[in-house]
Amino acid sequence: MATLKYSRQRESIKNFLAGRKDHPTAETVYTCIREEQPRISLGTVYRNLALLTELGEIKKISTGDGPDHFDGDISQHHHFICRSCHQVSDLDMKSIDSIMDTAKEHFSGEIEGYVTNFYGLCENCTKKNKNT
Amino acid sequence: MATLKYSRQRESIKNFLAGRKDHPTAETVYTCIREEQPRISLGTVYRNLALLTELGEIKKISTGDGPDHFDGDISQHHHFICRSCHQVSDLDMKSIDSIMDTAKEHFSGEIEGYVTNFYGLCENCTKKNKNT
DNA sequence: TTGGTAATAGTAATTAGTACTAATATTAAT
DNA sequence: ATTAATATTAGTACTAATTACTATTACCAA
Numbered sequence: 001m002a003t004l005k006y007s008r009q010r011e012s013i014k015n016f017l018a019g020r021k022d023h024p025t026a027e028t029v030y031t032c033i034r035e036e037q038p039r040i041s042l043g044t045v046y047r048n049l050a051l052l053t054e055l056g057e058i059k060k061i062s063t064g065d066g067p068d069h070f071d072g073d074i075s076q077h078h079h080f081i082c083r084s085c086h087q088v089s090d091l092d093m094k095s096i097d098s099i100m101d102t103a104k105e106h107f108s109g110e111i112e113g114y115v116t117n118f119y120g121l122c123e124n125c126t127k128k129n130k131n132t
Numbered sequence: 133m134a135t136l137k138y139s140r141q142r143e144s145i146k147n148f149l150a151g152r153k154d155h156p157t158a159e160t161v162y163t164c165i166r167e168e169q170p171r172i173s174l175g176t177v178y179r180n181l182a183l184l185t186e187l188g189e190i191k192k193i194s195t196g197d198g199p200d201h202f203d204g205d206i207s208q209h210h211h212f213i214c215r216s217c218h219q220v221s222d223l224d225m226k227s228i229d230s231i232m233d234t235a236k237e238h239f240s241g242e243i244e245g246y247v248t249n250f251y252g253l254c255e256n257c258t259k260k261n262k263n264t
Numbered sequence: 265t266t267g268g269t270a271a272t273a274g275t276a277a278t279t280a281g282t283a284c285t286a287a288t289a290t291t292a293a294t
Numbered sequence: 295a296t297t298a299a300t301a302t303t304a305g306t307a308c309t310a311a312t313t314a315c316t317a318t319t320a321c322c323a324a
Contacts (some may be wrong), residue, residue: 062196113250120244
């Protein structure tokens with residue numbers, strides 16, 4: 001039951017994310033999609049982002065500060081989060097799935113996945129922002 | 133300027149976290165401290181948790197779902213977050229700081245740190261909760 | 265002890281996200 | 295094509311988590 005039905009809105013959201021290299025927030029998705037679909041509602045954006053995340057078609061990135069970001073690229077990779085401008089960027093390095101195995105040896109529940117985020121100052125902010 | 137002044141409330145919060153093996157939320161800290169200091173306010177708890185985090189005396193754990201948790205143990209270690217009961221537990225395994233070096237090679241900003249969280253079902257929930 | 269300022273309690277406000285509902289869109293069966 | 299069943303939507307109301315504001319209180323150096 002609850003078979004999935006096509007929706008133009010969901011399709012747009014998925015395509016929008018697929019066409020971006022950055023990692024927009026729900027708010028950004030909403031603003032951009034609204035240029036083509038002015039009647040889409042923010043709730044619809046949130047609902048579909050959550051649904052697509054659950055289906056595994058996109059990834060949710062929780063930065064630990066501010067709103068969640070979303071990624072249309074579901075291949076195994078890590079993210080860098082700038083503590084100054086809060087932008088999220090890809091970090092194209094070999095993944096380190098061996099830590100999953102190590103973790104499993106040290107834990108008595110079911111480990112299903114892991115997330116590694118890197119923090120610091122991005123190139124732009126390193127230049128501008130010499131404080132702290 | 134803005135020299136730090138002693139406060140009984142901040143001291144309690146720090147001691148409370150130091151004496152726990154789990155990783156309470158701000159709300160839990162508030163509830164527990166209130167038994168000894170019934171007039172402490174939730175805002176004070178939030179403010180001091182943020183301040184202590186900034187000072188590096190405690191750690192904030194953002195789970196990506198629900199409220200932040202806090203850890204009085206600032207030694208390098210990782211956390212496991214249960215997707216069912218949302219409890220946070222320690223994962224005592226060798227840290228993998230070599231990934232910092234790898235990451236630095238692949239990124240042109242300043243990488244200052246990283247966080248790895250593991251997700252899945254904890255032992256308790258594996259038993260109870262066979263769904264999903 | 266007093267003066268300056270940091271910190272607090274209590275409350276109001278904000279942010280990010282979720283829930284609700286009547287109307288609309290999609291799909292499968294006629 | 296028409297209809298029926300139901301998933302989805304827009305729009306709005308609401309909630310959870312956290313932050314901001316302000317008058318008062320606590321700390322501490324002179």
